Amino acid sequence: TAGITQAPTSQILAAGRSMTLRCTQDMRHNAMYWYRQDLGLGLRLIHYSNTAGTTGKGEVPDGYSVSRANTDDFPLTLASAVPSQTSVYFCASSASTSGEYNEQFFGPGTRLTVL
Amino acid sequence: GQNIDQPTEMTATEGAIVQINCTYQTSGFNGLFWYQQHAGEAPTFLSYNVLDGLEEKGRFSSFLSRSKGYSYLLLKELQMKDSASYLCAAMDSNYQLIWGAGTKLIIKP
Numbered sequence: 001t002a003g004i005t006q007a008p009t010s011q012i013l014a015a016g017r018s019m020t021l022r023c024t025q026d027m028r029h030n031a032m033y034w035y036r037q038d039l040g041l042g043l044r045l046i047h048y049s050n051t052a053g054t055t056g057k058g059e060v061p062d063g064y065s066v067s068r069a070n071t072d073d074f075p076l077t078l079a080s081a082v083p084s085q086t087s088v089y090f091c092a093s094s095a096s097t098s099g100e101y102n103e104q105f106f107g108p109g110t111r112l113t114v115l
Numbered sequence: 116g117q118n119i120d121q122p123t124e125m126t127a128t129e130g131a132i133v134q135i136n137c138t139y140q141t142s143g144f145n146g147l148f149w150y151q152q153h154a155g156e157a158p159t160f161l162s163y164n165v166l167d168g169l170e171e172k173g174r175f176s177s178f179l180s181r182s183k184g185y186s187y188l189l190l191k192e193l194q195m196k197d198s199a200s201y202l203c204a205a206m207d208s209n210y211q212l213i214w215g216a217g218t219k220l221i222i223k224p
Contacts, residue, residue, distance in 0.1 A: 035214075042119065042202070042214035043158070058211070090157060097210040099146060099165065104212065106157035 002026050004107035006091050012113045013081050021076040021110050023091030031094045032074040033104065034058075034066060036087040043090065049074055050097055081114045088112075117141045119215035121203050126221045127193055135188045135201050135218045143208020149177050149188045150202040152217065158202055161188070190220075198222045 007022045025032065030051045035043040045058030049068040063085060065077045074093075078085055088111050092104040118140045127133040139147065146165035150158040164170055164179035164186060176189040188201055200217040207213055 040216060042216045043204075043212075044214070045211060048211070100163045102146070102206060102210060102212070103148070103160050103163060104158075106159070108157055 004091055004093055004105055006089075006107035006110050008110060009108070010111040010113075012115060013078075015082055015114055016080055019078050019081060019112075021078075021089055021091075021112070023074045023076070023107060024072050025074075025091075025093045025105075025107075026072065027093060027095075027105065028071060029093035029095050029105070030071070031097050031102075032068065033092045033094075034064070034074070034076045035090045035092065036060065036085075037090060037109075038087050046076065046089075081112075083114045086112060086114045117205075117207060117213045119203055119205060119213055121201075121215040121218045123216070124219045124221065126223060127190075129193055129195060129222055129224050131193050132189065132191050133193060133220065135190075135203075135220065137186045137188070137203035137215060139184050139186070139203070139205040139213070139215075141205045141207040141213055144181065145206040145208065145210055147177075147179055147186045148204045148206070148212065149186075150204065152200045152202055154199070161201075193222050195222050195224070 004025045033048045034046040047066040049055045091107040094104045095101040121137045149161040152158040162177035202217045203215040204212040
């Protein structure tokens with residue numbers, strides 16, 4: 001079982017360009033999440049989806065958009081990248097959002113550098 | 116505001132015991148998670164506490180006091196492979212996880 005996959009593994013992007021980070025899970029989890037992780041800071045939630053067809057904004061949503069057309073896929077799009085979006089991006093999923101079922105499983109991450 | 120505090124870094128000796136503390140302030144509370152993250156890798160789940168008390172899982176135990184807004188992760192019989200960052204995360208009233216910055220644990224022989 002693959003669990004959660006992310007692509008690409010790493011990317012260098014010119015400022016002003018757009019990019020989509022891909023995330024796919026095969027666990028049939030209802031909820032999915034996008035986080036960014038920066039040195040010295042905790043994981044910060046960008047966007048989330050509690051179930052297919054719905055999305056919500058997290059703590060740091062500006063400059064990012066998501067869609068959840070089906071259960072398995074949750075792509076994250078940067079419309080016009082800026083250097084402050086340089087970070088490691090983790091996609092995660094959980095069976096549901098309540099209690100212990102909110103145990104989140106993480107993908108391997110995408111290391112993005114915006115120059 | 117919502118906040119999670121945990122020490123930035125700790126050092127311990129192989130074979131010893133270490134306790135990593137975490138205090139939290141959240142809007143509502145629906146449980147506390149501990150994750151382990153090795154350098155360059157994704158976080159992986161260690162434990163979940165929602166009731167007061169100690170949960171033991173092999174060499175790892177996690178404690179919660181809801182009244183004090185406090186948790187700790189206890190690691191026994193430390194091994195070199197335990198060198199990693201340990202992340203504390205509290206689930207708020209909206210079932211969102213609020214993450215601490217992580218405690219980097221360095222194990223010395």
